[in-house]
Amino acid sequence: ITVYIPIINKNLENATDVKCTLLYPAAPDDSVFPFTDTANIVAGAHQKWNATDEKLESWNGGSLAISERAYFKMTATLLSTLTAGDYYLPFVISYKDGGSELTDTVRVHIYVRDKASSGSSSGGSGYKSKPKVILEAYTFSEDAIYAGDTVTLRLVIANTSTREAITNLTIDYANDAGVILPAPGGSSSVFIGTIEKDAAYMLSIRLQIAPDADAKSQLLTLKLAYEGTKNRSAFEETASVSIPVQQKARVRINDPVVYDDPWIGSNVSVGVTLYNLGKSTLYNCMVDVVGDGLTLEESYFGGNVAAGGTMRADLNVIPTVGGQLDAKVRVTYEDVNGNATEELLPMNMFVNEDSFGEIASPGNGGMEMPGDKPANANIGWVFWTLGGLAAVSGIVFLSVRAKKKRERALEEE
Numbered sequence: 001i002t003v004y005i006p007i008i009n010k011n012l013e014n015a016t017d018v019k020c021t022l023l024y025p026a027a028p029d030d031s032v033f034p035f036t037d038t039a040n041i042v043a044g045a046h047q048k049w050n051a052t053d054e055k056l057e058s059w060n061g062g063s064l065a066i067s068e069r070a071y072f073k074m075t076a077t078l079l080s081t082l083t084a085g086d087y088y089l090p091f092v093i094s095y096k097d098g099g100s101e102l103t104d105t106v107r108v109h110i111y112v113r114d115k116a117s118s119g120s121s122s123g124g125s126g127y128k129s130k131p132k133v134i135l136e137a138y139t140f141s142e143d144a145i146y147a148g149d150t151v152t153l154r155l156v157i158a159n160t161s162t163r164e165a166i167t168n169l170t171i172d173y174a175n176d177a178g179v180i181l182p183a184p185g186g187s188s189s190v191f192i193g194t195i196e197k198d199a200a201y202m203l204s205i206r207l208q209i210a211p212d213a214d215a216k217s218q219l220l221t222l223k224l225a226y227e228g229t230k231n232r233s234a235f236e237e238t239a240s241v242s243i244p245v246q247q248k249a250r251v252r253i254n255d256p257v258v259y260d261d262p263w264i265g266s267n268v269s270v271g272v273t274l275y276n277l278g279k280s281t282l283y284n285c286m287v288d289v290v291g292d293g294l295t296l297e298e299s300y301f302g303g304n305v306a307a308g309g310t311m312r313a314d315l316n317v318i319p320t321v322g323g324q325l326d327a328k329v330r331v332t333y334e335d336v337n338g339n340a341t342e343e344l345l346p347m348n349m350f351v352n353e354d355s356f357g358e359i360a361s362p363g364n365g366g367m368e369m370p371g372d373k374p375a376n377a378n379i380g381w382v383f384w385t386l387g388g389l390a391a392v393s394g395i396v397f398l399s400v401r402a403k404k405k406r407e408r409a410l411e412e413e
Helices: 375-412
Strands: 002-008 014-022 043-050 055-058 063-065 069-075 085-097 100-112 133-140 150-159 166-174 180-182 189-195 199-209 217-228 234-246 251-253 268-276 282-290 294-296 300-305 310-319 323-334 340-351
Touching: 002 014, 002 043, 002 085, 002 100, 014 043, 014 069, 100 150, 100 199, 133 217, 133 234, 150 166, 150 189, 150 217, 150 234, 189 199, 199 234, 251 340, 268 282, 268 300, 268 323, 268 340, 282 294, 282 310, 300 310, 310 323
Parallel strands: none
Antiparallel strands: 002 069, 014 063, 014 085, 043 055, 043 069, 085 100, 133 150, 150 199, 166 189, 166 217, 180 199, 217 234, 251 268, 268 310, 282 300, 282 323, 294 310, 323 340
C-alpha cells in the first residue's frame, strides 16, 4: 500500500531539513504494526502544494515556509495474516528552525479491508467493463457530534473491479440543508486520482457543522466521478453519509425560592424555574431535594421541556429540625440519547421552633407575701397578657405569609 503523510508549517518563518520517520514497536505486534520488511520502509519527501499556481509540485524536504503544506510518501507491504480493521501509524516529523532541532509526532489512520475474491467473466468482443467505485466504509474521529463542531470524516473509497483501474477520481460532497460545510480552509471537492483494480483509497475530510443545525441525522451526499483506464469512459456514482448531529443542552435554572416562613413539622413551599435556552428538547426533567433535617412530600416530574420552553417546579418541604438548614435542590434532565445531567442548587432557610414555656400557676406556691393580690386577679392578668401576645404574633405571622404569597404571585406572573 501507499501512505501519504500530510504536514503543514503553522507558525515558523521557515522550517528546513524536514524529514519523516515511521516509529516501530519495541516488539513485533501485528495488532498495531501491519507491515513486513520493516528495514526497507522509507517515508520520503514527495510533493508540496503551490498555493499560487494551485497545484502540487515536487519537493525534497529542504524547506517549508509558513502556511505551506507538503506530503511525505511511504510504500510498504501488508502482512498476509493481518486482520481487517483500523490501524494507526505513528510518524516523527523532524525539522530545523535556525539552529534549533525540533520534532513533532503525527498519527496516520489506515483502514485495512478484506481481500475480495477474484472473479472472472466471459464476454464477446463487444464487452466493455465498467469499474464500480463505491464508498466502502466511513467513520468519524469524534464520539459525539454537536452543532457548531468541526469534525473529521474518514472515507474508504474502493474500486471493486478486478479488471480495470480507475483514474481522475473526483469527490464532490454537499448537504441539502446547507448545515454541513467544508471546514475553514477546506473545499467541497477532493481530487484523488487513480485507484488500482480491486484496491481502496482512504482519505479524511474536515467538516464544519453549522451552529443552528437541527438535532437529527444530517445526510451528506457524495458524488464520485471517474474514468476507466482501458476505454477512458466517464462514470459517476453517488453515495451518502449519515451524520448524527446533536444540539448541546443550554439550561438556566433560577435559585430556589422559599415562599413560606419555615417551622418544624410544617409545609414549606419552595419554587424552582428552569429555562431551556438550547435548540433541542430536554427529556425526563425531575426536581427533588437532598440533605438532612427535612423531608419532601413528593418529587416533581416536569416531563419534557421543548426548546425555548420553561418548567416551574413547586415542592412541599417539611423541616424536621430547627435552626439553620442547608440543603440542595436537585434538578436532573436527559438529552435525546438518554444522557443524564444533574445540577445541585443551594437551598438555605432558618427553621423556627415551637417553644411554649410553662404558664405560671396562680398564687405564689403557698408562700404568703405581703401585698399579695387575690389568685383570680393574677390569673386574669396572665391570660390577658398571653392573649395579647398571641394576637400580635398572629398578625406578624399572617403579614409574613401574605408578603410571601404576594412575592410568589408576582414571580409566577
